[in-house]
Amino acid sequence: MLNYKPLLFITGLILSKLSLFMYIPMLLALLTGGVGSKEFFVSILLSHTVAFLLLHFGRVKTFRLGVREMFLLTTVVWVVGSAFAALPLMLIEHISYTDAYFETMSGITTTGSTVLSGLDTMPHSVLVWRSILQWLGGIGFIVMGVAILPFLNVGGMRLFQTESSEWSDKSTPKTQQLAGQILQVYVILTLLCYLGYLLAGMTQFEAINHAMTTLSTGGYSTSDSSMSHFSAAAHWNACLFMFLGGLPFLLIIHAFKRRNSKHIYRDAQVLGFVKLVLLSSLMISLYLWLRGTFDLFDAIRISLFNVISVVTTTGFGLSDFSAWGPFTTILFFFLLFAGACSGSTSGGIKVFRFQIAATLLKKQTLQLLHPRGVFPQNYNKRRVSDAIIRSLVAFILAYFATILVTAALLAAFGSDVVVSLTAAITAVSNVGPGLGELIGPSGNFASLPDMSKWVLSVAMLMGRLEILTVTVLFFPAFWRS
Numbered sequence: 001m002l003n004y005k006p007l008l009f010i011t012g013l014i015l016s017k018l019s020l021f022m023y024i025p026m027l028l029a030l031l032t033g034g035v036g037s038k039e040f041f042v043s044i045l046l047s048h049t050v051a052f053l054l055l056h057f058g059r060v061k062t063f064r065l066g067v068r069e070m071f072l073l074t075t076v077v078w079v080v081g082s083a084f085a086a087l088p089l090m091l092i093e094h095i096s097y098t099d100a101y102f103e104t105m106s107g108i109t110t111t112g113s114t115v116l117s118g119l120d121t122m123p124h125s126v127l128v129w130r131s132i133l134q135w136l137g138g139i140g141f142i143v144m145g146v147a148i149l150p151f152l153n154v155g156g157m158r159l160f161q162t163e164s165s166e167w168s169d170k171s172t173p174k175t176q177q178l179a180g181q182i183l184q185v186y187v188i189l190t191l192l193c194y195l196g197y198l199l200a201g202m203t204q205f206e207a208i209n210h211a212m213t214t215l216s217t218g219g220y221s222t223s224d225s226s227m228s229h230f231s232a233a234a235h236w237n238a239c240l241f242m243f244l245g246g247l248p249f250l251l252i253i254h255a256f257k258r259r260n261s262k263h264i265y266r267d268a269q270v271l272g273f274v275k276l277v278l279l280s281s282l283m284i285s286l287y288l289w290l291r292g293t294f295d296l297f298d299a300i301r302i303s304l305f306n307v308i309s310v311v312t313t314t315g316f317g318l319s320d321f322s323a324w325g326p327f328t329t330i331l332f333f334f335l336l337f338a339g340a341c342s343g344s345t346s347g348g349i350k351v352f353r354f355q356i357a358a359t360l361l362k363k364q365t366l367q368l369l370h371p372r373g374v375f376p377q378n379y380n381k382r383r384v385s386d387a388i389i390r391s392l393v394a395f396i397l398a399y400f401a402t403i404l405v406t407a408a409l410l411a412a413f414g415s416d417v418v419v420s421l422t423a424a425i426t427a428v429s430n431v432g433p434g435l436g437e438l439i440g441p442s443g444n445f446a447s448l449p450d451m452s453k454w455v456l457s458v459a460m461l462m463g464r465l466e467i468l469t470v471t472v473l474f475f476p477a478f479w480r481s
Contacts, residue, residue, distance in 0.1 A: 002479070005058045006065055007073050012054025014077050015084060019047035021132050022088065025125035036125030039091035047084045068478060070152060074144065075470050078461055082108050085133055092126055102445065102453040107133035109464035110141070110345060112219030112315035112432030113439075113456070115446040119224050124205060130220045131212040138216025138345035139186050141464060142249050143179050146343050154466045155395030156353060156388045157342065181253050188256075190215050193241040200233035214238050217245040217345045219315030219432045226317035226441070227305070235305050238316060246273060246312035246340030268380040269341045272351045273311075280335060281307045284328055293324060310335045313347040315432020317441035329435065336425045347430025347463050349399060353392055356384060391468075398467045403428050406459045413452045423448075427459035428467075 026040035065073065082105045090100035099115045106113045107130050119127065149157040190211050197207035206222050213220045223229035227238060244252070247270060255261045264270055284303035289296050302319050309316045310332055321332050339348020356379055363375045377384045406424035411417065422434030423445070433441045445453065462470045472478055 002072065003066070003069055005060050007069060007076060008054045008058030009060070010058075010073060011076055011080055012051045012056075012058060015047060015054065015080060016051035018081050018085060018136070019044050019051060021136065022047065022129070024132060025088070025129045028128055029123070029125040032124065034125055035123040036088065036092050040088050040125065040129075042091065043084070043087040046087060050084070067152065070148060071469055071472055071478070074148060074152075074465055075461070075473060078105075078108060078465065082457075085129075088129060089126065092123060096450070098450045098453050099446070102457050103130070104133060105457040105460050106432075107218065107220065108137040108140075109430055109460045110134050110137045110216050110218035110313070110347070111427065111430040111460045111464075112213075112313075113426065113460075114220070114444050115453070117224055117444060117446065119222055120229075122222075127205075127209055127222050131209040131218075134216045134218030134220055135190070135212035137464075138218060138245070139183060142182055142186070142343065142345060144465075146182070146250055147178060149466055149469070152469065153387070153391055154468045156356065156392035157466065181257075182249055185249060185253050185256055186215070189241065189244060189252075193237065196237035196241070197234055200237050201231045202234060206230075210234075210238070211241075214241045214314065214316075215245045215345065217242060217312045217314040217340075217347075219309070221316065228318055232301060235301055235318065239305055239308050242308045242312045242314045242316070243277070245314070245345045246308070248341045248343035250343050268355060269352045272355050273341050276338060276351065277304075277307055277311055280311070280331060284324075284331065287327055288324060291325070306332070307335065310431060311338050311346075311348075312340045312344075313429055313431045315426075317433060320441045322435045322440050333422075333425075333435070336422070336429055336431050339429065349396070349429075352379070353396065355379065356389075356392055357396075359384070360389065395466065395468055398471050399428065402459060402462055402467055402471075406455055409455045410448075410452050413449045413455075415448065415452060419448075423452075423456060424459060427456045428463040430460060430463045 022040050022044045026037050026044065029035060029037040029040065082101060085108065086097065086100035086104040089095065089103055090097050093100070093116065095103075095115070102113075103115055105111075112134075116122070145157070149155075193215050194207050194211035197210055198204065202210065209220075209222050212218075219226075221227065221229070227235060247264065248267070251264045251267055251270065254263045281300070281304040284307065285296075285299045288294050288299040288303060293299070294302060305316070305318050306321050308314070309318070322329050337349050338354070339350045340346035342350050342352050359377055359379060363377050366373060366375050377389075403421075403424045406427065407420045410420040410423055415423065418435060419438055423439055426432060426434045426439075433439065433443075437443055438447065439445055445456070448456075
């Protein structure tokens with residue numbers, strides 16, 4: 001039988017911490033005389049009250065979390081957090097709870113899809129809150145990706161298991177230490193990104209918001225024009241920190257601690273990520289230059305920015321790449337799936353899964369040529385077990401099944417084929433914009449029916465939690481004693 005008390009207690013604890021961050025936009029509104037102080041106060045009061053009740057009814061002297069409790073907890077925390085984080089958006093912007101929840105889920109999962117417009121004149125309290133949600137979602141996923149998902153053996157993540165990926169009393173201090181190190185590096189990189197944006201000509205308000213949404217690979221902006229509103233220097237700064245957000249944070253921590261970056265550039269996953277970005281950017285740059293769409297330097301900047309933005313699932317808009325022609329559209333359609341590195345803030349399938357699939361294909365080919373041969377499968381100097389292969393195959397199947405089901409539901413609710421398919425992909429991959437005029441880099445999701453937004457909210461959550469973490473909850477066997 002599931003032990004619900006620890007779930008209530010931890011959910012209440014996290015909700016209470018989320019409530020504390022609501023004080024930032026509330027104080028900003030109070031100090032600047034802007035809109036939102038009353039609405040945030042009401043949201044804080046409601047969130048603190050519910051958090052207190054959850055802490056009270058979930059309190060026990062000692063408790064341990066089993067595998068089933070961990071699966072349920074990872075989903076419940078994100079659902080409950082989004083439910084209460086949506087309150088100030090609904091109260092201030094006078095939008096429906098459906099739209100507010102969609103916007104919040106998109107923020108916390110660092111997807112970047114939006115239903116809001118008029119960002120240039122929107123209250124600063126709302127813009128800061130959206131950025132904070134993405135910043136918190138980014139670091140929350142990093143901690144989950146290096147400490148929880150390997151323990152749950154989701155989608156081949158056990159390859160990246162650390163000594164902190166075991167949930168027992170003995171490992172708890174190690175997990176807390178690891179989380180502290182991740183937070184430290186995350187804050188330092190955010191501050192460096194902020195300084196870079198200041199030097200690139202952004203105001204302090206624009207710089208801090210974009211620093212939070214860049215490193216978290218979230219993609220929320222303070223302008224409807226997204227990054228097109230800012231200078232070329234800001235684009236290069238965004239490229240750098242989006243790229244860093246797509247790297248494994250454990251390797252970044254090692255580089256900071258040892259002041260040596262060799263662990264980063266020797267990692268097979270990082271090398272694959274770099275090759276994917278450079279090769280895709282080179283092809284698109286040459287294509288745009290030879291066609292006369294941009295001059296050479298603009299072609300390099302704009303293509304590199306868009307490739308990194310899509311591969312790291314940031315979703316910043318710079319130029320509508322779907323208008324560049326069929327070649328770039330098809331290439332970006334593939335990149336929507338890709339994702340960056342495991343243990344980063346990015347979504348998507350992740351580079352390591354493509355690399356393991358390639359080694360599996362090579363092994364299978366050699367096995368056909370030499371039926372009696374023995375070909376051990378290794379990745380990044382580690383043996384890939386059959387359990388990891390099974391987990392990875394199950395993830396890939398569940399990933400595309402989720403996209404197909406999501407797309408079918410969107411089509412049933414009235415969306416056309418392009419919108420249905422690309423909205424499903426961008427939600428599950430946590431990219432942000434889709435393709436086409438309606439939900440492309442120059443559009444948003446406001447015109448979709450309410451039911452479509454709820455479907456996409458679930459899809460964003462599933463994509464962020466590596467699909468299987470949520471899928472397992474739909475099996476009756478999970479709820480049996």
